[in-house]
Amino acid sequence: MMAGDIGINNWLVxxxxxxxxxxxxxxxxxxxxxxxxxxxxxxxxxxxFSEMKDMLKNDDGIKKRLDQMKKVQLLVWDDLWKRKxxxxxxxxEFETVFEILNYRYLNLLPTIISSEKMPQELLEIDKAIxxxxxxxxxxxxxxxxxxxxxYRLI
Numbered sequence: 270m271m272a273g274d275i276g277i278n279n280w281l282v283x284x285x286x287x288x289x290x291x292x293x294x295x296x297x298x299x300x301x302x303x304x305x306x307x308x309x310x311x312x313x314x315x316x317x318f319s320e321m322k323d324m325l326k327n328d329d330g331i332k333k334r335l336d337q338m339k340k341v342q343l344l345v346w347d348d349l350w351k352r353k354x355x356x357x358x359x360x361x362e363f364e365t366v367f368e369i370l371n372y373r374y375l376n377l378l379p380t381i382i383s384s385e386k387m388p389q390e391l392l393e394i395d396k397a398i399x400x401x402x403x404x405x406x407x408x409x410x411x412x413x414x415x416x417x418x419x420y421r422l423i
Contacts, residue, residue, distance in 0.1 A: 282406030283383045284391075285413030288421035291383035292347050298381060299345050310341040314348040318362055325361070335365070339372040342379070346370075349384040349402075350394055358394070367398050374401045387412065 281298065283291040299309045324331040338344055349366070350358065358366075373380050382402055384391065388410075391399035403410070416422065 277377065278405060278408035279377060279379045280402070280405035281379075281381045281409045282402055283381075283411050283413075284387055285385065285411070286416065286418045287385055288419035289413045290420065291413070295345050295347060295381045295383050299343065302343055308342045309345060310337055310343070311345045311347065312338060314346065314351045318365075321365065335369060338369045340378075343381065344369075344373060344378070345381045347383050349382050350386050350391075351384070363395055363398070367395070370398055370401055374405055380405070382406070387414075 281295070283294060285291065296311075299311065303309050321331060321334065324334065352358065370380070372378075386394065388399070388403055391402055393399075
């Protein structure tokens with residue numbers, strides 16, 4: 270996957286166990302593309318949405334942040350749908366995730382997504398978002414199951 274690739278399946282989707290290397294691999298790809306002077310934006314789901322929530326209160330740059338995430342040549346979205354146990358995403362999070370990923374989906378923009386969720390769980394959380402992720406990532410989808418793949422526990 271090259272950042273300039275125009276194609277239907279130009280997303281890299283890494284799903285699975287915490288500690289299995291999803292973020293490490295995502296950042297390795299991003300760093301290689303940065304060396305090639307490709308603009309990359311890293312977005313960590315939990316911290317990123319916490320920051321956005323603060324922006325919503327003060328209306329400081331939320332539109333600019335969303336625009337950056339939509340239009341950057343490569344977006345790396347780390348830990349999509351990461352939540353505290355039992356906590357559900359808020360409605361504005363669904364709207365924001367859909368707005369960003371749908372824009373990238375429609376404009377065939379390369380995107381890297383990592384998540385602890387399995388493909389079926391992505392669809393259960395939100396079919397519109399999950400199906401876009403799985404469609405664009407179908408040629409570059411890695412699913413890692415099993416606690417034995419959590420390198421933090423080895």
